[in-house]
Amino acid sequence: MTQTAIPYLFMRGGTSRGPYFNRADLPQDRETLAEVLLAVVGSGHPLNIDGIGGGAAVTTKVAMLSPSDDAWADVDYFFAQVSVEDRLVDFKPTCGNILSGVGPAAVELGLVQPTGDVTDVKIHAVNTGAKVLSKVLTPGGVLTYDGDTEIAGVPGAGAAVALNFMGVVGSSTGAFLPTGNIRDTFDGIEVTCMDVAMPMVIARAADFGLTGYESVAELDANKDFFARMEAIRLQAGAAMGMGDVAK
Incomplete structure (x- = not known):
């Protein structure tokens, strides 16, 4: 070798x-x-x-x-x-x-x-x-x-x-709000899909039964949360025009 x-x-x-x-x-x-x-x-x-x-x-x-x-x-x-x-x-x-x-x-x-x-x-x-x-x-x-x-x-x-960031709006999808909406709903969870520097899907912690103050260990152990979040991520990716974002 x-x-x-x-x-x-x-x-x-x-x-x-x-x-x-x-x-x-x-x-x-x-x-x-x-x-x-x-x-x-x-x-x-x-x-x-x-x-x-x-x-x-x-x-x-x-x-x-x-x-x-x-x-x-x-x-x-x-x-x-x-x-x-x-x-x-x-x-x-x-x-x-x-x-x-x-x-x-x-x-x-x-x-x-x-x-x-x-x-x-x-x-x-x-x-x-x-x-x-x-x-x-x-x-x-x-x-x-x-x-x-x-x-x-x-x-x-x-x-x-x-x-100082410049030229970051719509860098991946071509639009600040890729779905054309300020808010979208997937699996009953209201989110905002935004493309600023990176495509993001933003939701309220409370809608997942979280406070936002959980420890890393607590979040890692919450498999139901990850499953719900992943399902929403996949749907949001498609709605944002990014196709299949499973990988």
Whole structure:
């Protein structure tokens, strides 16, 4: 068996983490690229024991960066969601959490040079076409990760990264309200189907018998909730013009 060394940064962005690659270091064709990412993450094992994934969807994400051909942007951000066990790679969505690490990663990879105490990094999100202005802390022209910003779900504190999103309405379906309605009803549950940065189906927690304050463990154990939610998701996907969204 032959091995090929590929450099990467291993970073947390928001509540997700994963490798950040220079796109030029990876195969260009999607089929070979997918196989490489499956191997990197170790997809196919619940602990991703033969890779750097962490056994959860939030720890099997990949960012691939390159100089942008877009006249406005500095960097292209190409995202991939790798499954934990199913050996699947999804190139369709994007990830806002991983996006928050794109600015610092672009500086680390030498794709962007610091310009002062705060460096603006203009990002083109390849998967959705969105344009995002990332403001990265570079005091004295030096990238820093120290800071006092805290977010739920992550221990400790770190440097803040401000993201300004542009061109994100209808990025997947072509419309802010893909069904043409402010509210739709599926299986007796009223929802709003919206496409802003990513297609979303928004419902009231109370309509599922939830308060919104349940712990992760409580939600994970609530199989009836997941079954009801999945049935609604499938119907909403079709109503939003996205076809069969079962996978």
